Amino acid sequence: MAKVHNFSAGPSILPREVLEKAASAVLDFDNLKLSLLEISHRSKNFEAVMERARSLVKELMQLPDGYSVLFLQGGASLQFVMVAQNLLRERGKAAYIDTGTWASNAIKEAKIFGQVEVVASSKADNYRYIPKGYTIPADADYFHCTSNNTIYGTQIKEFPTSPIPMVCDMSSDIFSRRIDFSKFSLIYAGAQKNMGPAGTTLVVVKDEILGKTGRAIPAMMDYRTHISKDSMYNTPPVFAVYVSMLTMEWLVSNGGLEWIENINRQKAELMYAEIDRNPLFYGTVAPEDRSWMNACFLLKDPALEPEFDKMWKEAGISGLRGHRSVGGYRASMYNALPLESVQVLVEVMKEFERIKG
Known part of the structure; x- marks a missing residue:
């Protein structure tokens, strides 16, 4: 088969060896004579996959204790809602920087739950740059940014230091460079850009920031529900988690x-x-x-x-x-x-x- 140079913006290219291992697992996973797509997500075999995937995230991010790693569904778009629902107090305020379409969508969803202050925006210049020199209000419940903007081609090179919990949508540049991940209280990323196939979303959250909004949160939308069930409150996206695990193993094995x-x-x-x-x-x-x-x-x-x-x-x-x-x-x-x-x-x-x- 002729070589194809895949510049797709997502779902995007995955390592060849990852695809080969995933293809093999679809036919026979762990020598069970069963497909990865057929086994129970409650089986010890898949529980080992989930645990390995979570441990690889912590290894790559070099996170201290106190963080939980989740593999959820609904893409980054659902995280626009879950972040606000879990972190924005009923009479509180959230701070956002508007750097592109997805940041704008996150702002729109957050406004459903409370006051949102847009501390800076490059919309007037068609999002051709990342705003700088803005002030993050100390009385906000959290500050939200988007690390990389796929549509307009901008990327935050230096993250601000925030006096409040900092949240980042890293969907399109997760694990692409070294940064101090411990600066963030919550990170989320759709897998389909840089980590795996479409179908799962990585969420890394500092446990201490949860449960402070004063609002009732439906179980499926509450991060604490998923933490208590090790990302298996409901049936997880088995294939997407497995391929994400393989991709992270590929990263670790190469340096x-x-x-x-x-x-x-x-x-x-x-x-x-x-x-x-x-x-x-x-x-x-x-x-x-x-x-x-x-x-x-x-x-x-x-x-x-x-x-x-x-x-x-x-x-x-x-x-x-x-x-x-x-x-x-x-x-x-x-x-x-x-x-x-x-x-x-x-x-x-x-x-x-x-x-x-």
């Missing part, structure tokens, strides 16, 4: 976050260097805020798009078109995308310049 950060830096530097050098293209994001995960760029002459599209498709490249709301191009360079794939795209861009420049 962890230091290893993958080095590769991701190389990919981003190569990609952005060509965008800046090539006279036919231009980037859409302030250089200091460019995402390592999602490089967004445009052709200076949109009339050339059909010809460029034909070239990159013929080179075996997939998933390069930008989000439907912004157009142009988006090279999503998640953990499992090899440097070779970025090199192929860069060569296509150079060849296109040679023909059209």
